[in-house]
Amino acid sequence: MALSRYTFAAAFGAASVLSVPVAALAQDKILRIGMTAADIPRTLGQPDQGFEGNRFTGMTIYDSLTAWDLSKEDEASVVIASLATDWGVDPEDTTKWIFTLRDDVTFHDGTPFNAEAVVWNVQKVLDEDAPHFDASQVGVTASRMPTLRSARVIDEFTVELTTSEPDSFLPINLTNLFMASPSHWQAKFDETGDAESAWAAFAADPSGSGPFRVTGFVPRERLELAPNTDYWNPDRTPKLDGVVLVPLPEANARTAALLSGQVDWIEAPAPDAIPQIESRGFNIYANPQPHVWPWQLSFAEGSPWLDIRVRHAANLCFDREELQILLGGYMGLPKGTVDPTHPWWGNPDFDIRYDLDEAQRLMSEAGFSAENPLAVKVQTSASGSGQMQPIPMNEYLQQALRDCYFDVELDVIEWNTLFTNWRRGATDESANGAHAINVTFATMDPFFAMVRFSSTGTFPPVSNNWGYFGNDEFDALIADARTTFEDDARDAALGRLHKRLVEEAPFVWVAHDAGPRAMSTRVTGVVQPKSWFIDIAPMDMD
Structure with a gap:
């Protein structure tokens, strides 16, 4: 092209x-x-x-118990201590983690941070019986740490967190749970008289640490x-x-x-x-960022993407280097969710590349041609977090895929609506008949990078497996990684998961954001x- x-x-x-x-x-x-x-x-x-x-x-x-080390430009970011100074899993029961907390932190309203504050913040998104439970915060939190179930005070600066199953990813997931001041919320509740109004008042005058x-x-x-x-x-x-x-x-x-x-x-x-x-x-x-710009494909009944030949063809049909030029060079060329230098690479058999002849051959074999194109609808946004330049990029794909007998329709909606739809799934009416959704995602932790897109336990509305992709094989690969607490062995298990993910191609991998x-x-x-x-x-x- x-x-x-x-x-x-x-x-x-x-x-x-x-x-x-x-x-x-x-x-x-x-x-x-x-x-x-x-x-x-x-x-x-x-x-x-x-x-x-x-x-x-x-x-x-706000702060979280764990955080990302963002102080280096030449090394991958890793999880470091934040409000928690150290943590470890209970060797006798690997569903329980003990976190030791800092003892010198106060919230903006002057009240202390302690173990009771951690329990309160876990309850705000997980305990429907808690007076301060806020359903509006659940979707952007629980889906990012789906195994966390409860928290318990051990002493003033020690807290126990319990998961539904052994989960070595938990310390990474906790970078997403931000600690708000319980006392400040209670003051808003005393003023307003109900939890919803208290949270609205808190949002206008928040207190974190x-x-x-x-x-x-x-x-x-x-x-x-x-x-x-x-x-x-x-x-x-x-x-x-x-x-x-x-x-x-x-x-x-x-x-x-x-x-x-x-x-x-x-x-x-x-x-x-x-x-x-x-x-x-x-x-x-x-x-270069651990951040993917994809089309996430639907595996719901009747989806045009159920044929693996079609999924592979779409990944082979467009020239990513040309798209990179159009983006002023500010784009990475994907070979999968992670790149070949990553410890989770796993050496997939399917090579993501530009190969127009092979893409056309696969589509012809699947029964499609210029005279009989395959209609696909993609839901995207006009802007948003990590979406790069979504309209121009999607219109580029729309044109490029015509050469491989795809007839692409774009459904452009507001970013936050798209993000909400992402949790509702391809069969929900919010998908508006779309066969793919264009929401970018970070790949810094294994749950965000792969698990939530390939586990049968993360089908909507639990998490972001919008396309309902997964089976017993993928669940077993995920369980192997999740229950491995030694770093190198866990990386090897995640490599096996990534290998199969790329080979089955539940995404069209378009770009890595720079x-x-x-x-x-x-x-x-x-x-x-x-x-x-x-x-x-x-x-x-x-």
């Missing part, structure tokens, strides 16, 4: 400058960030808006953060005077806001604008790790 057949400029259209309120925010060290999200991620403890929410309102306002606290909140317009000067971790105690988060879902609007000085940092700049951004003296930060973000040269202390996340707390401004 010649490059002239498609350009991103036509897809993006004309830029529109969004007015960003910056009066009274012109202090020297206020960092203003243009997000891809269409709204401010929820601030009540468990963010929405995918992992962009974790990055901007999770890891800033993170490096920043909320000082101003206007939905769909901005969130203002101030430094927590009493933060417990000196390496993450903010140097900034504040942070302002601005929703800017359209790529050209983000770019215009950066070039005009309305913001200092934008996520996912428009590829066509990168030369101009660089020529104007801005910095572009990027790093996470490009453009920033003013005034922003210093930036470390772009090999992670979907980035840590704002250590940053500064000249």
Whole structure:
């Protein structure tokens, strides 16, 4: 396919400058960030808006028991201690974990963090009988740690967590459970009289233990953060005077806001604008990320993807290097969910590549041709966390797959709606008849990378196995990995799972995100790790 057949400029259209309120925010060290999200991620403890929410309102306002090490740009991020100083599984009962907690942490409202606070935060998403249980936080939390069942206080700074089955992934999963202040919520409950109203009041005036606290909140317009000067971790105690988060879902609007000085940092700049951004003296930060941009395929009855020849053909039919050029180079070329250097690689027999002849042969063998194309419908979004440039990328695929006898229809919806639909499944009416869904995902932990897409236990609404892919073979592979607590042996088990996942191809693997973000040269202390996340707390401004 010649490059002239498609350009991103036509897809993006004309830029529109969004007015960003910056009066009274012109202090020297206020960092203003243009997000891809269409709204401010929820601030009540468990963010929405995918992992962009974790990055901007999770890891800033809150802490978790474990965290990702985001301090290195040349090594893979690993899980490190955060509010928990150490942990271990009970050798007599591997469904129980003991976590030792920090004893010097206070929430923004001045109340102490302790084991009772951990139990309270587990109950908020798992215990329907708890007075503070919040169903609205369950979907973005329980699906990310599906085996966690309960928490119990052992002493003031020791807590026991129990899982439904042995699960060596739990310490990784806990990076997603953010600790909110029980006392602050109780004060809101005493004021409002019911749990739902208390959570709404808490979201407007949240209290975590993170490096920043909320000082101003206007939905769909901005969130203002101030430094927590009493933060417990000196390496993450903010140097900034504040942070302002601005929703800017359209790529050209983000770019215009950066070039005009309305913001200092934008996520996912428009590829066509990168030369101009660089020529104007801005910095572009990027790093290969454990983050996949896919089509996740349906295995529901009647799906066109049930034939493995069709799944393989779609993975062979388009030139990823050409797409990489169209994205300004800011894209990794996938060979699977993880790359061949990863300890979970497993050496699959199916080689993801561009092979038009083989793709056409497979489609012909499956009974399709230019005169008899296969109709497939894909649900995607116009923007969103990790979605890169979803409309241009999907339109590129739509054109490229015609050469292999696919007739692709796109169903474009709002990002947060798409993310919600992802948990409802391909047979739910929210899928609108789609045979594939385009939601990007991080691959830093094995549950997020593979388990939730290949286990029969993660069919909707439990987790994100939207396409209902899985069988006894995959369940056995997952159980082997999940019950292996020694690192090298667990990596080998996960390699066997990844090998079979690539061979069965429940995805069309399109790209790995490189996470490009453009920033003013005034922003210093930036470390772009090999992670979907980035840590704002250590940053500064000249």
